[in-house]
Amino acid sequence: MSEVLRLARQSLLASFGRATEPEEPQALSAPGCCFVTLTINGRLRGCIGSLEPHRSLARDIIENSRNAAFSDPRFPSLTGAELEQLKLEVSILGAHHEIEVSSEEDLISVLEPEIDGVVLSFDDHRATFLPSVWEQLPQPEEFIKALKCKAGLPENFWSEGMRWYRYGVQRVEGILSEHGQC
Structure with missing residues (x-):
């Protein structure tokens, strides 16, 4: 089991008193950021991360x-009973790279579906979609519309002041079995 999954698993189990608090391995001591996605039976149960x-x-x-x-x-807080059905996914984010575009058409033409995570930033609006979101929104036009809505902007909004960034992820996933193993 990878250190990444071990940490995520042990953190959750410790929250329910089923494991000790995880120790931070030296191999993961450098600054970094990730998103943790929890699903049960293929349905989102929680997703929080750092950009x-x-x-x-x-x-x-x-x-x-x-x-x-x-x-x-x-979502309401996870319950101990849900742990047995939980799937964990940890997406470790790579560096962000600004995408220089002058129109939505330009943006759509340079995106790489299923590869790019995308950040939208405009004034006090900011949102991201991980590369895994392409599975639900495979068309770049729909992906961008949904990202704008997530940021609190109208789906047809465009401004020269918008900033777009792409990033890749290393994705690690596992399932907590009834014995607490990934």
């Missing part, structure tokens, strides 16, 4: 695992 590194990658994995379980405002 910028502001602590060790190990600490980010631990904290985002707990936040996905207990602090995603779209």
